[in-house]
Amino acid sequence: MIEPFEPLIIGFTCNWCSYRAADMAGISRIKYPPNIRLIRLMCSGRLDPTFVLKALAGGADGVMVTGCHPGDCHYVDQNYKALRRFLLLKRTLTQLGVEPERLKLYWASAAEGIYLAQAITEFTEQVRTLGPLHWPRNGGFHEEGKELVAAAVNPVVALPQQPEEVKE
């Protein structure tokens, strides 16, 4: 029996809004899948693209970045900086072959526990359908990739015939 794929998702939350929304979901006993593991930052503006890269390289199949709604940032407008970085990071990651559906930016206010839970649920299913990312650790490629190496380097191609002797 094949075990269903359980994606591993890392979520970044901000202390004032989205982390409190996650708390609110808890207080209201709203259920969502256990695939997501949350990291609390003071602000979505603290989100360094390096964190997202490390998450993906470290085994996460999806990354969710959350923060206060635009205009409601506890630190005034730092979530806009997170937005700008996220959009650029998404473009770069798409070029690197990370499907854009593996990244999500979601704004949630402290009272929106139910919406955050819904968003987490939807995102988990979305990443599940994409399958595991399985980014190779420490550079290089997976052991399975060695076959691919062979295939790429030794394509099945007809060996060239010996040139016909030119008859005088």
Add this chain to the structure above:
Amino acid sequence: MSTNGKPKFAMYWAASCGGCEIAVLNIHEKILDVDANFEVVFWPVAMDAKYKDVEAMEDGSILLTLFNGAIRNDENEHIAKLLRQKTKILVAFGSCANEGCMPALANLSPLHEIFDVAYHTISTDNPQGIHPEPHYTVPEGEISIPTLYPVVKTLDQVVDVDYYMPGCPPESHQIAAVIDLVIQVLQGRAELPPKGSVIGAGNSTVCDECKRTRNVKNIKEFKRIQEVMLDPQLCILEQGVICSGPATRSGCTALCPTAGAPCIGCYGPAADVLDFGARLMTAVASVIDSNDPTEIEHILDGIPDPAGMFYRFNLAGSVLHSSKSAWEGK
């Protein structure tokens, strides 16, 4: 087998362009100091020596090896491991060895695509569509060439590296300074920096050495270098052209911005930075002058190739190392 008692020196090029060798020779007369203080035992560009000569050396008998070039195939890896075995102080020399540099841009494509492009150009006469193979039998026997890896690696991803000298190439004045330092160490007048240090570079980023005026940054549009007459006094990034200077290690005296061109990041990331591309991306994105997603996307359209722009020199050494298509081979 050396008979003159001088410490041994080696320099090797893996997947590289030869620029690092030229940079070393560019130290001009200082090369005489190298000759005076070292015995060069292995330097393919400058002298004749065989791999078996290196294999025959005692382990650790080479004092200093400057290894430039990235690890592209199994020969590169083999020699890297060989030289690591035979060398006391192994320096990852130049951007290729440090972080991948240009060869690592191949990590954006799977191997089969690279072969398709390389062996099927308009001017390539290859009617049978032959791609190189590592092993091939001919009447005289079996011949082999190194096997390409699907993903280019940095030197420290295959062996333990003692020091890192960044740059594409490392600037000659920095090379001269490092040689001076090593000579001083040999003479007991100085201490080697801690293992793993970056040498031949500054402590900050290129902006530290750049003479242009800088103001608070707010960018409404990204431009390509050919689209704008740059004001020579003003910070290039402020003028809308992406300059990697803020994220690139100092040490080169900001040659490119001084000459009127944006820094492209050849000296690699600043100290303790994990991913060069992430730092440059975050800095550039943070100063985009818009809060509206549609407008931001429009402004970002001014960066047509973000992976190439932000990981130009650093792809193999970055957190993700390569694109999925490269390591998947698809």
Add this chain to the structure above:
Amino acid sequence: MSSDEHAPQERVGVYVCHCGTNIAGIVDVENVSKWAGEHLKSRGVVIARDYKFMCSSLGQELIEKDIKELGLTRVVVAACSPHLHEKTFRTATARGGLNPYFCELVSIREQVSWVHTDKAAATAKSKAVIAGGVERVLYHEALEPLHVPIHPATLIVGGGIAGISAALEIADAGFPVYMVEREPSIGGHMAQFDKTFPTMDCSACILTPKMVSVGTHPHVTMLSWSEVTKVDGYVGNFTVTVRKKPRYVNTELCTGCGICQEKCPKKVIDDIFEAGLSYRKVVYTPFPQAVPKYPVIDRENCTYFQKGTCKACEKFCPTNAIDFNQKEEYVTFPVGNIILATGFEPFDPRRIPQYGYGRLANVFTSLEFERLCNAAGPTQGKVVLRDGVTQPKAVGIIHCVGSRDRNYNNYCSVICCMQSLKFAHLVHERTGADVYNFYIDIRTAFKDYDEFYQRVLEEGTHFVRGKVAEVTDAAREPGEEGKLIVQVEDTLLGKQRRIPLDMVILSAGLEPRHDAKETAKLFGISCSSAGWYIEKHPKLDPVATLTEGIFLAGVAQGPKDIPACVAQGAAAAARVLGRIEQKEIELEPIRATVDADKCSGCRICNDLCPFTAISFHEDTMVSEINPALCQGCGTCVAACPAGAISGTGFSDKQVLAQLDGLLMLNVA
């Protein structure tokens, strides 16, 4: 990234809380704690315990005891949300002899046991969460809170009843207050009302003594006809810049005699105080009991300023107080705390065209009706139609105009029901008219309010439960000619009704000031999506904001009635007085710092700080962060391309270590 540099050096204690069955009911806490002790040993864990209630004194003692007896250097507690008990466990850690910041609380309740049903998955996730905490705590540093002195002066922005209430509390306690009010006089909207519910006290009668107290108080510096333009600094040490708009009247010389107003030949419509129902002169005080008493000259309409002639006011002023050359003046002063009491603006019913305001003459807004009822108002308190003469025989009052409505404002404006009942009562009192109140609910929740409702019921008011569809003058049936017809579904009768009336009053809701967002930004606080200033906690702290030193009072924080405004103003004042009394305040040491050696002076960070904590030094070509201004958001830390900015509490190393832990990368 995960380096073993710390693992052998630190001694970590892990404490897994059952929280009764809150956590233990879903997460196998014994298994988790045993796991932590075994599998995180290589990461430095020397003891792992589980306990029923970690936040209890016995639970806390476990931590203290282990620190002392086992030489722990780090503590990880897996329990509820840090927002509840981070301080509790930090304090316990401190009692044990460690710096409190060596304690990390990770949530396996709100984030795990309360939101997941799969016990195996919840248990596995808890292990990962704890691994994250352990990895992170290895990189924690000993931090000390910042101590910041508190300047005894307070700035109160807004001279309405809330601001006045706060000002009097603070000034009476003996401390200096600066009151900044953008209108020529304090008093706010309450000065415009006629009677206040439920007592039917004359608004001006109860307000003006307080206004006079503030205006004459030795500890109050009154800055009316002024606005705050800049706020620098941080709690305890704000530097405020106020722009005093030119009155063109020299307040040193003016005696408030009012001759200038008498003699001024030009009248304009007063659309602020009189809600557009009456005139004022170009040199004017908004109402007779204005505090301060000094008039202002409305430059845009003044004949002298526009054409260079007239100057009647100057001619007749007995003390030569008119000064046409007066310029605006900027004053700067230090304060320790700021209370924002900037009030509200009424909803503009023109946005609901089907109610006919602005098109149908006898449709009035609530504010207009207040002025009508006011004895000093345009009709000397007579309830008459727009013609100024005719008494209405039937009056309709529509509740919830612009409130409780997804098309306009979703929220309830709290005071309109009582206000509508008040209007009903006043109409009964002053006319013999039939009164209809069109309502959705009757919200009369506070002291004596419901009794007032009963009284209005007994006065014979007709109550129709239904949202009014339209107010029209298009007559369809006999008896409707020349009337205003309210078309409404009477939900209790289950019928559509058309009710002909002479006058319709729209109880317009309360809205945030149109520039509330800008004001919020000026003071470093935020507005909710509805536009009201955001309080620190909606239930437990409605007077503080998330920005230290900035407090809220009155409707600016959300619709409320006058007693609540007074209470909140006093509460904000009490909070401020407590701060002043303590003379200094402790700030969380979550701050960013620039490593000057690494900083290249690229200035990318400079404009990223909304608290202007980052400055650039031209001489050294290096940026610097003021730790007292820095609020610790970390945006600059994430933005620095050279990695030259580090942030305490949420450093790169700490976050990346937590990530490693969550991904279970170092687990044996």
